[in-house]
Amino acid sequence: MISFLRGTVAHVGLSSAVIDLNGAGMSVYATPQTLSKLHVGEEGKVFTSLIVREDSLTLFGFASDDEREVFDILLSVSGVGPRLALAVLAVHDPEAIRVAAHSGDGKAFTKVPGIGPKVAGRIVLELAGKLVPHGTTDAAATVRSVEAVWKPQVVAAMTSLGWSEKDATSSIDKSLADSPELAERGNVAEILRATLRWLGQDGARAGNRVGTRG
Numbered sequence: 643m644i645s646f647l648r649g650t651v652a653h654v655g656l657s658s659a660v661i662d663l664n665g666a667g668m669s670v671y672a673t674p675q676t677l678s679k680l681h682v683g684e685e686g687k688v689f690t691s692l693i694v695r696e697d698s699l700t701l702f703g704f705a706s707d708d709e710r711e712v713f714d715i716l717l718s719v720s721g722v723g724p725r726l727a728l729a730v731l732a733v734h735d736p737e738a739i740r741v742a743a744h745s746g747d748g749k750a751f752t753k754v755p756g757i758g759p760k761v762a763g764r765i766v767l768e769l770a771g772k773l774v775p776h777g778t779t780d781a782a783a784t785v786r787s788v789e790a791v792w793k794p795q796v797v798a799a800m801t802s803l804g805w806s807e808k809d810a811t812s813s814i815d816k817s818l819a820d821s822p823e824l825a826e827r828g829n830v831a832e833i834l835r836a837t838l839r840w841l842g843q844d845g846a847r848a849g850n851r852v853g854t855r856g
Contacts, residue, residue, distance in 0.1 A: 644690050644701065651686040659703070661686055670703035671724075673732040679705055693724050702728060712736040712773065719768045721761060730754050737776065743769040763794070792828040799834050813837050 647668055653660040659680050660667045670688055680686040688703030689710045702724055704710040709731055716727035716739075730739060733754045742750035743766060751762035793814065800810035814833065817840035818825050824833050 644692050646687060646689045647701075647703065648687040649685065651680045651682050651684055654680050654682055659686070659688075661688070668701065670701040671728065672703040672705075673728060675732070676703060676705045676709075691724075700724065704731075706736070708736045712739050715769065715772050716765070718772070719765050721764060726754075726756055729756060740773045740775045742766075743773040744775055746770070767794070792830050792833060795830045796833050796837065799830070800837065810837075813841055816840065 647661045647663065647670065649661045649663040649668075651659060652662040652667055654677055656674075657677075658669055658671045659677055660669050661680075662668075670690060672688065676688065680688075688705065689707050690704070691702045691710050691713055693700045693702065702713065704713060713724075713727050713731060716722055716730055717724065730751065734742065734750065738750070741747070746766050748759065748762040748766045751757050751765050752759060757765070793811075796814055797807055797810045800813070801807055805813070814837050817837040818833065821836060824836055
């Protein structure tokens with residue numbers, strides 16, 4: 643694995659640069675922010691990630707090891723290739739990406755050209771627990787991160803049973819008000835059963851209230 647390149651910058655383009663390593667020019671693709679720190683004729687260093695394909699070997703360069711780590715983790719998301727992962731880093735810095743993934747903020751990813759709501763939702767879903775803001779110890783933030791994974795699944799299950807998305811979301815929140823440990827565990831089947839059970843009890847209570855008024 644090529645972890646980094648250090649040498650004289652021979653060329654800087656719109657999307658890539660060439661670094662001269664003792665007479666061998668190594669081409670690396672990078673974000674505009676990283677490229678702006680490289681100057682022709684001066685020594686430059688970039689952390690790198692090598693992408694191996696059947697017909698090519700491509701190097702991607704980063705200004706920091708943290709950028710490279712986030713890039714590699716983004717590649718673990720189905721449907722996200724190196725070019726799209728690099729586009730995410732061109733729009734957001736690594737910490738902003740960690741915060742968005744950890745808090746389930748899909749809208750942050752839709753700001754990246756080429757990423758729509760569907761792909762953004764997949765990124766949030768698949769990165770839950772993989773990207774955590776540095777120094778995060780907030781238990782509430784952890785719960786929100788777990789919720790970003792299970793809640794859409796429970797809502798989808800309930801809408802398939804006939805509830806509206808609004809009613810499903812409201813019922814889930816109310817049913818878990820007295821059982822926060824269910825939200826922390828994030829077991830979809832368990833939460834769905836608890837919500838449906840709560841709806842049945844709530845319906846019975848509503849019926850009793852109507853009977854009393856009558």
